[in-house]
Structure formats: C-alpha cells, structure tokens
Amino acid sequence: MSIAARRIGDVILKLDNISLAFGGVKALTDISFDVREHEVRAIIGPNGAGKSSMLNVINGVYRPQHGTINFRGKERRDMDTHEAAENGIARTFQNIALFRGMSVLDNVMTGRNLRMKASFIEQAIWVGRARREELENRRRVEEVIDFLEIQHIRKTPVGRLPYGLQKRVELARALAAEPSMLLLDEPMAGMNVEEKQDMCRFVLDVNEQYGTTIVLIEHDMGVVMDISDRVVVLDYGKKIADGTPAEIRANQAVIDAYLGVAH
Amino acid sequence: MIYREAGQFKSSYAADAAIFPIRQDRIGMAIVLVIAFVGAPLLATPYMLTGILIPFLILALAALGLNILTGYAGQLSLGTAAFMAVGAFASYNLMLRVPGMPVLVAFVGGGVVAALVGVVFGLPSLRIRGFYLAVATLAAQFFIIWFLTKVGWVSNYSSSGVITAQQVVIFGYAFTTPEAKYLLVLSIVAVLALAAKNMARGNIGRSWMAVRDMDVAAEVIGIRLMRAKLLAFAVSSFYCGVAGALFAYAYLGTVEPEAFSLDLSFRVLFMVIIGGMGTVVGAFLGSAFVTLLPVVLSVSVRLLDRSLGLGIAESTISNLELMVFGGLIIFFLIVEPHGLARLWQIGKEKLRLWPFPH
Amino acid sequence: MSFFFEVLIGGLLSGVMYSLVALGFVLIYKASGVFNFAQGAMVFFAALTYVGLLERGLVWWVAIPATLVAMTLLALATERVVLRPLVNQPQITLFMATIGLTFFIEGLAQMMWGANVRGLELGLQDEPIAWVTDTTGMNVSKFDLAAAAVAAFLVTVLALFFSRTRIGRALRAVADDHQAALAVGIPLQQIWAIVWCVAGAVALVAGLLWGARNGVQFALTFVALKALPVLILGGFDSVPGAIVGGLIIGATEKLAEVYFGPFVGGGIEGWFPYVLALAFLLIRPEGLFGEKIIRRI
Numbered sequence: 001m002s003i004a005a006r007r008i009g010d011v012i013l014k015l016d017n018i019s020l021a022f023g024g025v026k027a028l029t030d031i032s033f034d035v036r037e038h039e040v041r042a043i044i045g046p047n048g049a050g051k052s053s054m055l056n057v058i059n060g061v062y063r064p065q066h067g068t069i070n071f072r073g074k075e076r077r078d079m080d081t082h083e084a085a086e087n088g089i090a091r092t093f094q095n096i097a098l099f100r101g102m103s104v105l106d107n108v109m110t111g112r113n114l115r116m117k118a119s120f121i122e123q124a125i126w127v128g129r130a131r132r133e134e135l136e137n138r139r140r141v142e143e144v145i146d147f148l149e150i151q152h153i154r155k156t157p158v159g160r161l162p163y164g165l166q167k168r169v170e171l172a173r174a175l176a177a178e179p180s181m182l183l184l185d186e187p188m189a190g191m192n193v194e195e196k197q198d199m200c201r202f203v204l205d206v207n208e209q210y211g212t213t214i215v216l217i218e219h220d221m222g223v224v225m226d227i228s229d230r231v232v233v234l235d236y237g238k239k240i241a242d243g244t245p246a247e248i249r250a251n252q253a254v255i256d257a258y259l260g261v262a263h
Numbered sequence: 264m265i266y267r268e269a270g271q272f273k274s275s276y277a278a279d280a281a282i283f284p285i286r287q288d289r290i291g292m293a294i295v296l297v298i299a300f301v302g303a304p305l306l307a308t309p310y311m312l313t314g315i316l317i318p319f320l321i322l323a324l325a326a327l328g329l330n331i332l333t334g335y336a337g338q339l340s341l342g343t344a345a346f347m348a349v350g351a352f353a354s355y356n357l358m359l360r361v362p363g364m365p366v367l368v369a370f371v372g373g374g375v376v377a378a379l380v381g382v383v384f385g386l387p388s389l390r391i392r393g394f395y396l397a398v399a400t401l402a403a404q405f406f407i408i409w410f411l412t413k414v415g416w417v418s419n420y421s422s423s424g425v426i427t428a429q430q431v432v433i434f435g436y437a438f439t440t441p442e443a444k445y446l447l448v449l450s451i452v453a454v455l456a457l458a459a460k461n462m463a464r465g466n467i468g469r470s471w472m473a474v475r476d477m478d479v480a481a482e483v484i485g486i487r488l489m490r491a492k493l494l495a496f497a498v499s500s501f502y503c504g505v506a507g508a509l510f511a512y513a514y515l516g517t518v519e520p521e522a523f524s525l526d527l528s529f530r531v532l533f534m535v536i537i538g539g540m541g542t543v544v545g546a547f548l549g550s551a552f553v554t555l556l557p558v559v560l561s562v563s564v565r566l567l568d569r570s571l572g573l574g575i576a577e578s579t580i581s582n583l584e585l586m587v588f589g590g591l592i593i594f595f596l597i598v599e600p601h602g603l604a605r606l607w608q609i610g611k612e613k614l615r616l617w618p619f620p621h
Numbered sequence: 622m623s624f625f626f627e628v629l630i631g632g633l634l635s636g637v638m639y640s641l642v643a644l645g646f647v648l649i650y651k652a653s654g655v656f657n658f659a660q661g662a663m664v665f666f667a668a669l670t671y672v673g674l675l676e677r678g679l680v681w682w683v684a685i686p687a688t689l690v691a692m693t694l695l696a697l698a699t700e701r702v703v704l705r706p707l708v709n710q711p712q713i714t715l716f717m718a719t720i721g722l723t724f725f726i727e728g729l730a731q732m733m734w735g736a737n738v739r740g741l742e743l744g745l746q747d748e749p750i751a752w753v754t755d756t757t758g759m760n761v762s763k764f765d766l767a768a769a770a771v772a773a774f775l776v777t778v779l780a781l782f783f784s785r786t787r788i789g790r791a792l793r794a795v796a797d798d799h800q801a802a803l804a805v806g807i808p809l810q811q812i813w814a815i816v817w818c819v820a821g822a823v824a825l826v827a828g829l830l831w832g833a834r835n836g837v838q839f840a841l842t843f844v845a846l847k848a849l850p851v852l853i854l855g856g857f858d859s860v861p862g863a864i865v866g867g868l869i870i871g872a873t874e875k876l877a878e879v880y881f882g883p884f885v886g887g888g889i890e891g892w893f894p895y896v897l898a899l900a901f902l903l904i905r906p907e908g909l910f911g912e913k914i915i916r917r918i
Contacts, residue, residue, distance in 0.1 A: 061479065061482075061483065090484070097477050097480035099475075099480070101476050106469055113466060118466070134465060390903050391902050395853060398902075409892050529720070532720070582731045586724070593718050596717060600710070
C-alpha cells in the first residue's frame with residue numbers, strides 16, 4: 001500500500017510549549033509536538049479543543065504568548081504570516097476564506113501572488129515581464145485546476161458555488177502556491193461520502209506526487225485513521241495523546257474524551 | 264444572432280486573458296473610439312464639448328481613481344475632491360516655478376504629488392476600516408482644502424487661493440479651442456483607463472480585491488496588506504490628481520480650493536456607486552449618468568413647465584435634482600448594487616440569446 | 622485663566638449640542654447596525670418643518686406634535702422603502718443608501734418649505750447668566766446650559782430604555798444580526814420603525830436647539846458631519862459615549878481655535894475634530910466606549 005511506502009523525512013516543524021490565550025480564555029496550554037517532512041499529520045479532538053487555533057499559530061495568524069516555533073531549523077517566538085507564506089506554508093480555513101467578489105480562476109491565481117514579481121507599473125502597461133508572468137502563472141494554475149477537476153467552473157464567481165466545490169477551490173488556491181506544507185482545516189466538513197472520497201484522493205495525490213507535508217484537522221475518524229501517518233489529540237487546549245493511528249485508537253484518554261465506545 | 268461567441272475559440276491563454284475576448288466587443292469598442300476621437304470633434308457643438316463631454320471625461324477619470332480605491336481595494340474614501348485639488352495646485356506650481364516645464368510632465372507631477380499626499384492620508388487604513396476610514400478621508404478633505412486656502416505660497420499669494428491655469432502648449436501647439444482641449448482630455452483619459460484595466464486584471468488588481476474581500480486570507484497567501492492598501496491610495500490619488508489638473512487646465516481655467524469641496528467628493532462617489540463598483544466601464548457609465556442627469560432633468564422639467572404652464576421655479580429644479588439623485592442611489596443599491604455596469608452585462612447576455620427568449 | 626475656563630465651558634456646552642445629533646446616530650446604529658448618514662438631514666428636516674409650520678400660522682404647541690408626526694411619517698417611509706429591501710446587505714451598502722437618503726431628504730425639505738434662512742425662537746436667549754458673570758467673571762450662556770440639561774435628560778432616558786426594557790433587548794439583538802433576530806421571531810420591521818421614529822424625535826430636539834442657535838439653514842446638515850468625530854471618540858454604539866465624545870470634541874475644538882488658530886490664520890474648527898478623531902482611531906480603533914470587535918478566523 002503506497003501510504004506505508006511513503007518516504008517520511010526529518011522533523012521540519014517543531015512546536016514547544018505553545019500557550020495561547022484570548023483574555024481569560026485559554027485556547028492552548030503548553031502544547032508540544034512535531035511534524036516530519038512528507039508525512040500526513042492529523043490533529044483531532046472535540047469542538048473547541050483548540051485545533052484551529054493550533055493551525056493559526058503555525059502560520060502566524062495568532063501569536064502565542066509562550067513557547068517557540070521551530071520551522072526549518074529557525075527558531076522563533078511566533079510566525080509572521082508573510083514569512084510563513086514565503087516559506088511554503090499554505091492553508092485552507094474551516095469557514096471557507098475565498099474571495100467572494102472574484103471568479104474561481106482569479107481566486108486560484110491569487111495563490112500565485114508571491115511568484116509574480118512585476119511591478120504595478122509594468123502590469124499597467126502589460127508588456128514584457130508582467131505579461132509573461134501572467135501567462136506563465138496562468139498555465140500553472142490551469143494545471144492545478146485540471147488536477148482538482150474544476151475546469152467547468154473556472155469563470156464562475158465563487159459566491160455562486162455549492163459548499164463542496166468552494167472547499168475544492170480553496171484547496172486549489174492553496175495548492176497553486178506549490179507549498180511544501182499544507183495546513184487543512186476540516187477540508188471534508190459538510191461533504192457526502194462521494195465528495196469525501198474525492199477529497200481524500202486529492203489530498204493523498206498531493207502528498208504522494210509532490211511530497212507536500214500535510215497537517216490536517218478532521219472529524220471523520222475513518223478518514224483520519226486511513227490516511228494519516230501520525231495523530232495528535234487535543235482536548236480543552238491540552239495535548240492528551242500523540243502517536244500512530246493504531247496507538248490513538250487504543251488510547252484510553254482519547255476514548256474517554258472523544259472517540260467513545262461502540263455500542 | 265449578431266452577438267454570438269459561436270466559432271470563436273481561444274487557443275492560447277493570451278487570447279483568453281484579453282480585455283475584449285469576444286470579436287463583437289472589439290468591433291464595438293473600435294466604433295466607440297472612432298466616434299470619440301473623430302466623430303465628436305467634428306459633429307459636436309462647442310457647448311457640448313466644453314460643457315458636457317469634457318467634464319464627463321474628467322470626472323470619469325476621477326471616478327476611475329475612486330473606483331480603484333473603493334471598488335477594487337475596498338477602502339471607502341470621501342476625500343476624492345481634495346486629492347483632485349492637490350493635483351491641480353501642484354501642476355500649477357510646477358508650471359509656475361520650474362522654467363520650461365512641459366505641460367504633460369506637470370500633469371504627471373501633479374498626479375505624483377497627489378499620490379504622495381494620498382499615501383500619507385492612507386496610512387490610517389492600516390489600522391482602521393469601513394466607516395472609520397471614511398472619517399479619516401473626511402479629515403483629508405477638510406484639512407487639505409483649508410491648507411490650500413490658507414497657505415498663500417500654494418496659490419502664489421492670490422486672494423482666497425484662486426489660481427488661473429496657464430495655457431496648455433505641447434510641442435509648440437497651443438490647446439485653446441474646445442476641440443483641442445477635448446482631444447487632449449480624451450487621449451489622457453483613454454490611456455489611463457487602459458492602464459487601469461490592465462492593473463485590474465493583473466496581479467495587483469487581484470491583490471486589491473483579495474484585500475477587499477477578506478484581508479486575513481489575503482495575508483495568509485502572502486499579500487502584503489500595507490503595500491497593497493498604500494499602493495491603492497497612491498494610484499487612486501494619482502488618477503484623481505491628474506483629473507484635478509485637467510479640471511483646472513482644460514475645463515474651468517480658473518479654480519479655487521472651494522471648487523473641490525465635499526460636494527464634489529460625493530458626486531464622484533455617486534458615479535462609482537451608480538456606475539458599478541469595481542469596474543472600469545462603471546466609472547464611465549456613472550460619470551455619464553451623473554453629468555447628464557441634471558441636464559436631462561432641467562430640460563424635461565422646463566419642457567413640462569412650458570407646455571403645462573406650471574411656473575416651476577429654478578430652485579425647485581435643483582431640489583428635484585437632489586431628490587432624484589438620492590432616490591436613484593437607493594434604487595440602484597436595492598435593485599442592482601453592482602450598478603449600471605452589471606445591467607450592461609446582463610443586457611449583453613440577453614443580446615447573446617436574441618432573438619430567442621432563452 | 623478665567624478666559625480659559627470660559628472657552629472651555631463654552632466648548633463643553635457646544636459639545637453637548639453635537640452629542641444630541643450623535644445620539645440619533647447611536648440609536649439607529651445600536652438598534653439596526655445601520656450607520657445613518659442622513660441623521661443631519663433629518664435634523665434639518667425637523668427644524669425646517671417646524672418653522673415652516675409656524676410660518677403657516679400654527680402655534681408652537683401644535684407645531685411641535687405636528688412636526689413629530691412628520692418625522693414619524695418620514696421614519697416609517699424610510700423603513701418601508703429603504704431598509705426593508707436591504708435587509709442583511711453588508712453594512713457598507715446600507716451606509717451608502719443613507720447617503721442617498723440624505724440628499725433626498727434635503728431636496729424634499731427645501732422643496733416643501735423653501736430654502737431661505739430662518740430664525741427659530743425658543744424663548745431662551747443666548748445671553749450670559751447674570752449671576753455667573755457676577756461671581757466668576759465668566760460668560761456662560763443661558764441657552765447652552767438649557768441645551769445641556771435637555772441632552773442629559775434624553776441620554777438618561779435612552780440609556781435606561783436600552784438596558785432595562787424588553788424592547789431594548791430586542792433592539793440590541795437586531796443590531797447584531799438581522800436574520801438571526803428574524804429567526805427568533807423579533808418583528809424586525811416594527812422594531813426598525815420604532816427606532817427610526819425615536820431617532821426622528823431626537824432629531825427634532827436637536828433641530829430645535831441647533832436652529833435656535835444658528836438659524837435654520839442648509840448648513841445645518843453639515844452639523845451631522847461634525848457628529849462623526851464624536852462617534853469615533855465615543856464609539857458608535859454607546860449612548861454615554863456620545864455624550865463624552867461630544868464634550869471632548871466641543872471643548873478641544875474651541876480651545877484649538879482660540880489658542881492655535883491665530884498662528885495659522887484661523888478656521889481650524891473645520892478640520893481639527895476630524896484629525897483628532899483620526900489620531901484617536903490609530904490608538905483605539907473602537908472608541909472610548911465601543912465594543913472591541915474580535916474576528917474569528
């Protein structure tokens with residue numbers, strides 16, 4: 001099975017004793033875990049456990065009060081969003097953060113933003129570098145669109161799309177950036193079985209074909225157990241377990257807090 | 264039947280990304296340009312040129328500027344007129360104090376000065392959003408006009424800040440006739456409109472729209488918010504500054520700071536709203552609407568008055584104008600918040616199907 | 622030194638007048654989430670209708686209720702024609718609709734009553750109170766003091782209304798989320814109609830006071846613009862904030878004009894409040910009393 005055969009590399013992301021609080025609300029307390037290159041790392045836990053906050057800390061949307069983040073060997077107190085993007089971290093959001101005023105194609109093209117170097121004046125004149133970049137990036141974006149099978153809706157304004165397709169467009173935008181690490185916040189929420197299978201296939205393809213490291217928040221245990229290499233479990237902002245899917249499934253604390261027992 | 268894309272296949276991304284991908288649109292635009300550049304100077308009366316077409320074009324340029332800031336980048340601004348004023352006065356001073364300054368360079372210079380001022384007053388946008396930003400731009404509007412009135416140097420120490428624009432002479436040719444001024448304004452506006460369209464469909468346009476729609480997500484994909492917002496202010500103010508310079512040099516001739524009052528800022532905002540926010544064609548449609556409406560209104564009311572003998576006063580007409588403007592804004596916001604540009608688009612789609620109903 | 626206090630007090634009292642206009646804004650914003658740019662036009666309309674009715678021969682204790690009726694009709698029409706079709710549109714759309722409304726109301730008012738400047742007599746003169754002048758050597762206007770009292774009374778009543786009554790709670794729900802409020806059965810349209818009527822009444826009070834002070838003229842609509850810095854300082858949804866904000870703006874505006882003005886040729890009052898508000902926004906974007914907005918990603 002190709003999942004087991006995937007080459008998993010060294011640790012590229014290490015979080016040490018991360019604590020995050022909003023006023024009196026402690027979102028994360030003393031969390032430490034690491035992520036290895038090319039692996040699929042799942043974060044699971046009940047609602048309100050701090051999973052999304054964890055992702056937000058990783059790519060700099062939130063700044064933790066305590067702890068350090070070590071990404072690619074560089075240690076820092078917190079991540080700067082722009083630096084995260086430049087270093088190849090891309091993400092999707094729980095509540096779909098697409099740009100509603102633009103078409104699918106334009107949304108995905110924004111993912112290539114960091115690779116377009118032409119100044120605005122060059123773009124205004126539409127010659128030389130600006131024109132070349134635009135067309136070259138369009139070509140790359142079309143590859144992503146092909147990969148995710150959304151060609152038929154490329155000119156549609158995203159606001160008009162059904163939820164499942166919007167999620168796919170968001171994934172396309174993240175992939176367009178050719179990220180080395182992909183943070184996915186409940187990418188399969190609200191989907192039926194068929195859509196979930198499609199999404200799983202896409203995520204695995206990305207991981208296998210491009211070697212992208214995946215950090216995934218997901219509630220569907222079937223998906224998590226099937227595709228992840230390692231799982232970390234959060235509850236009330238604290239880490240209660242960390243290991244392979246098999247270990248997690250058997251962990252009593254996890255069962256009590258989240259998984260429950262089969263009746 | 265006429266407006267059909269059948270048979271027009273794009274075989275390159277370049278073709279798909281063109282401004283007018285459909286051949287009929289290209290023909291249509293060509294016709295418009297011919298009418299504008301050739302037909303109008305030959306056929307229009309001097310009054311139509313100087314009283315309607317020139318202000319229409321100049322205000323369309325200002326509306327383009329505001330559209331870049333408010334329509335594309337989502338930063339509400341009520342200070343458009345103030346940036347126009349900066350452009351006008353800066354151009355004036357450049358012409359006055361720099362010997363041998365070419366007029367076009369002075370216009371660009373006026374635009375650049377306006378852009379710099381725009382960036383300064385745009386700095387608050389990094390912390391503030393929505394109506395709060397509108398208030399910040401109001402600060403710009405009131406302060407700048409006060410400054411231009413009080414600081415004598417700016418208007419060469421004339422009373423109440425009045426300036427008289429110098430004659431426009433390019434390569435020895437003096438632009439004095441209405442036709443000449445019209446063609447000058449038309450050329451400048453056409454070039455800048457093309458530039459705006461290119462920016463809108465390019466990376467910077469997408470970045471602006473991303474900032475407008477969801478700035479947190481924009482940051483996450485690597486767009487620098489500060490750079491995008493300040494650039495929007497700069498480019499927008501540049502356009503308004505050039506519009507202001509043209510306002511002084513090719514339209515009014517003699518201008519004072521009060522001419523660039525809050526009232527003008529609102530007019531331009533109306534053009535943007537009615538014409539369609541976030542579109543280039545909307546700036547022109549909106550400007551046409553706002554420029555023509557008072558004329559149409561007063562002509563028709565007067566016609567009604569004469570035929571029915573109602574004896575309607577002048578003041579009633581201007582009050583009616585206010586009411587109709589206000590009413591139309593509300594109407595558009597309810598019925599078609601995307602303005603005339605969207606109605607135009609819908610019309611074209613219907614045209615595609617014509618003569619079939621669906 | 623007493624000159625300083627005189628300017629200060631004069632500024633504070635004129636600030637109270639700004640607060641009155643700001644109150645109308647806060648009411649509508651608190652209750653419907655709409656930033657009613659047309660508040661100034663409503664003040665103008667109220668004042669103009671009142672003097673217009675007086676000119677037509679009505680006596681003042683009939684004219685005031687009649688004007689209230691007119692304001693109510695205006696409020697109901699606004700709710701029906703402008704607000705109802707725009708339910709749940711983004712705030713910016715509603716804001717722009719109120720800009721359109723401003724122009725409409727201004728045109729309507731002038732068309733109904735003509736555009737001449739008129740005076741408004743309220744029986745209170747803008748004169749210094751004799752015994753204050755005698756004891757402290759400062760001039761404090763009778764009129765300004767009365768206006769302050771009226772505003773204080775209005776604020777207290779409104780603050781209690783919002784926090785204590787059931788309707789007040791419904792209003793706050795509506796301000797948060799139109800559709801959610803509808804979903805729990807709050808009669809949105811009735812609520813809005815009520816609020817706009819109350820705002821209309823507040824506009825009437827403001828209109829009478831401002832009209833008596835400055836004369837009833839078109840420039841009255843620009844008073845509304847001055848209320849914006851007040852709202853920024855005080856927060857858009859705080860009733861006490863409107864008062865405190867008004868006081869600060871009124872005082873600093875006058876002090877700046879008197880002490881800085883001469884150095885730069887005067888006329889500072891036109892922009893100083895805005896620049897002050899701007900500076901304030903950079904430090905505290907939600908105002909003194911406003912609620913901090915936390916956005917969830």
